Structure formats: C-alpha cells, structure tokens
Amino acid sequence: MSNSSSGFFGDGPVALPPGGPLYLQLKRWIEDAVHRGDINPGDALPSERDLATKVDVSxxxxxxxxxxxxxxGVLIQKHGSGTFVAPRTQRVEQSLSHLTSFTEDMARRGMSVRAEWLDRGRYEPSPEETVALGLSAGELVARIARLRLTGDTPLAIERASLSVSVLPEPEAVVDSLYRHLDRSGNRPVRALQRIRAANLGEADARLLQVPAGSAGLHIERLSYLASGRVIEFTRSVYRGDTYDFVAELRIGAPTPGGARA
Amino acid sequence: MSNSSSGFFGDGPVALPPGGPLYLQLKRWIEDAVHRGDINPGDALPSERDLATKVDVSxxxxxxxxxxxxxxGVLIQKHGSGTFVAPRTQRVEQSLSHLTSFTEDMARRGMSVRAEWLDRGRYEPSPEETVALGLSAGELVARIARLRLTGDTPLAIERASLSVSVLPEPEAVVDSLYRHLDRSGNRPVRALQRIRAANLGEADARLLQVPAGSAGLHIERLSYLASGRVIEFTRSVYRGDTYDFVAELRIGAPTPGGARA
DNA sequence: AAGTGGTCTAGACCACGAT
DNA sequence: TCGTGGTCTAGACCACTTG
Incomplete structure (x- = not known):
C-alpha cells in the first residue's frame, strides 16, 4: 500500500534540510520528525522504495x-515487514559499587528475568583464562555462558570461567551462579570490573537481537574470595540501549596497587 | 600503484571463507588476516577498487x-590516502570508585593531556539542568565544555553545568575544574555516575575523530558537596576504543535510597 | 595528475512476513 | 502472492592527499 497522504509523510515532494551529503540530510529529516513527535514510537515509516521516490534519491x-x-537506536527494521520508530525502552540500572546477583537484583525491581543457557562445560583454558584464574598446568576450566532476557528482549550475554576446582560440575548450576558458589562456601566478597564500549560483532549482535555495529558494553569482571584468590572471570556483553550502570564515586586517592589483574 | 604481488594480498583470485553474504565473507577474510598477523598494524590494504577486482565483488x-x-576499530580509512590496519591503541583506565580530577589522574600516569575549550559561558538552563542542579526560577547556568586530548588523539568530550551561584565566572576556569572549585571551597566529596554505551552521532564523532556510529560511552555525573547539595552536572562522551573504566565492587545490599538523582 | 576514499544512481534478484 | 527489507552490481562523479 503506497502511503497515500496520511500522517507526516503525506504529500508530494519534500524539502530536505540543506547541507552535506544527501543521506545525512535525509537522516536529519527523519531524526527531527521523530524527536518532534511527528512520528511516534511504533509507527511505520514508508517503505524504502516509497521514501526514495518521495525525496527523490536512490x-x-x-x-x-x-x-x-x-x-x-532511533529506528528498527524488520525483514519482510517494514521500518518502524523504535519504542521507548526502559533502561535497566545496575550498581557499579555493590556486587549483587543479577537474578536477585532484577527480582528486587519486580522485573521478570530469565536466562537461556548457551553453554555449560569443562574446557581447555585459553591463555587469558589461565592467567586470570591462576590455573596450574593441565587444569581445566569450567565455563558457563548465559543469555539474560527480560520477557523477550535479550539484555546481556554472560560468559563466566571458573577453575574446575571451584566448580567441578558446571552443569549443576541451575539458577544464580553466586547462590551456587555460596552453597559451596565460595562466595566472592570483592570484584574488579573493567568496562568499555565497543561496537557489537556479528555473533553477539545476533544473540542480543540488535544490528551488527550497535554499541554495547563489554565488561570484564574478576571476583575475589576473602582469601584474595580469584574465583571467577566473567566477560559480559550488554546491550547499549537497555542498560545503565550506576557508580558512586568518593573523593580520594586513586585505587592503590592491585587494581590490575 | 597496483599492489603487484607483495605480502598477504599477493597473487591471483582468492578463496573467501564460505557461508552467508559476500560482504561478511570478505569481512571475515580480512579480519582473520589481521588477527593471524598476516597484515600488521599500520599496513595499508589494497585500494577498494583493487580489492574488488581481486575477490571479484563490486x-x-x-x-x-x-x-x-x-x-x-580493526581498520582505519583516510580519505584520499588509503585503508590501513588500525594501530594498537593503548587504553586509558579510569577508576569508577574514586573521584579524581581528569588532569591530575593523567599526569599521575605520565601522560601528556591537554584540553581544548569548546565553550564557556552563562546560559538559560535546559529543563534537564534545572532539575539536576535544583536551580531556582530565573537562575542562569554556567557551562563549560572541553575536548580532552592526549597528544593529537581526542579522548572525550566533557560538558559540565553548574549553578552560576557556584561558578559565577565560567571564563575564569583555566585548568582543572575541581581545582577551581576547591579554591572557592566547593570541592565535591561524592558523585553519582550513570554509564551507558551508545553509537556516536555525527557531531560527537567528528569531535572525537572517529566515524559516525562508533561505540562510545556516555556518562552523566552528579557531584555533591558534603552538605548534600548538587554542584555539578556533567555529561561526557568517551571514545569506546581508548577508554577502560575500572570499578571495584563490594558485596552487599544495593545502593540505598538516593542513588537516583 | 594520479590514486584514494566518499557519495550517488538505476536496476536486479533473494529472503522473509503477512495475507 | 505481494510488499518489505537484504544483498549485489557496474558505473559515475566528487573531494581529498600525495608525489
């Protein structure tokens, strides 16, 4: 159905804001329409072909x-269906100063979260894992990888590695990892996280149901026992559009030695 | 000069890894070559036209x-010059649990950093600023915006807003904002930061000298005086490829009330 | 001036979703 | 089946950098 004359994209030829390449003019034009509320979350845009005709570009x-x-994150495209203004997504917040279980954390917010297992098993450790966990030669590593979701929207991919001496049976982890560690007397008391932004690659983007190249947060976490021993090395990838991390800073000297793995 | 037969992209027609769209095959092929070290940081790739001929795609x-x-961040393109394997960039680390001055922080690392002023002045506050800073009606806001650089590479854009009652003369800030506040007895003791990942828009990307759509960290910070009053509201944008934030987590209950602005 | 990336076109076919 | 987005092509011109 060719969008006859309804709503924002109604009538004949349009005037793009001037300046720079055509695609940037067009981008600004659409962006402004969204921000002004001329088109609202959930609304469909004309098809690419119609738009091309209307603004007279290829x-x-x-x-x-x-x-x-x-x-x-302004628009969403669905193959075979159309292009839509992205719905306002509620951002999830997570504290950066207190170690809390993801599961417990979300439950406290009244959000229904679930996890899908991507992997659970024992493997030959990568060099990175060997160093991070301080594994001895020949020792295996237990890996558990999960996809975190709320409802149907994926939030994050979590890939945890632990020494098999701490987690001999990764298959036995059924819900919260921390709860599991707790039961064996191995609850961490402290953790260091490194956070950075990166454009998501093919595989991660697909898992998180966002287009490749979208911004994501990569987080590396090392968890420590009271004894100072590292028991968990986790690499997580969070969707940039659904997550806010909150940190409380206090004045003072920089983190003393030991902040590096 | 048509890359005759030197290095990795030497001889005749090549075999792309199979599976999926052509551009993904080609992407994997180049990516693998970089990761295997067949082509090294700084090396130039064949021109787009040559590559197209060689692998027989458009x-x-x-x-x-x-x-x-x-x-x-695997490759870098320079208009008029060529496409190159990105140099290994050293990541900058910043603590998320201690409030430190950017300037002091970098100096301690022996990194030469400088800042370029983007803006300093008094303005009508935006609604967001009014709420965040608790401004009274008619009160102006002081804004200072800086581009942080190390050498010639931009690291971050920092846009700080303060009540004019705290910073009546934004033009008078010459180096560290915290040093300036300190002199007037207004050093913050505590701050809350919200961190999220987002693809950089046109303007910010240009300032940070990265392509539009690159991942960046958006950070919002509210700084508090000992009295509990908010004195600074800062929005910063960090390049995703040069920054690591480090947070130390401790076990315990979630941040008690007050974590929200 | 030559070579590079940056933009743009018109047209084609495929894969998916709704009908 | 039809309309949508997804991929791909061959060719053109512009803007920039470099010898």
Missing amino acids: RVTVRKAVLQLVQE | RVTVRKAVLQLVQE
Missing part, C-alpha cells in the same frame, strides 16, 4: 540514512 | 565489509 541512499538511525 | 560490497571493520 534507495541505496535511503538505506544509508536509515542504517545510521537503526544503529543509533 | 566495490560497494567491499565498502560494506570495510565499513563494519572500521566501526569495530
């Missing part, structure tokens, strides 16, 4: 503009 | 593969 140029808006 | 397809690798 479809390739339309796609270039739309791609950037999709990457910035 | 130039558009080559660009699509290269674009993703540029966004992921």
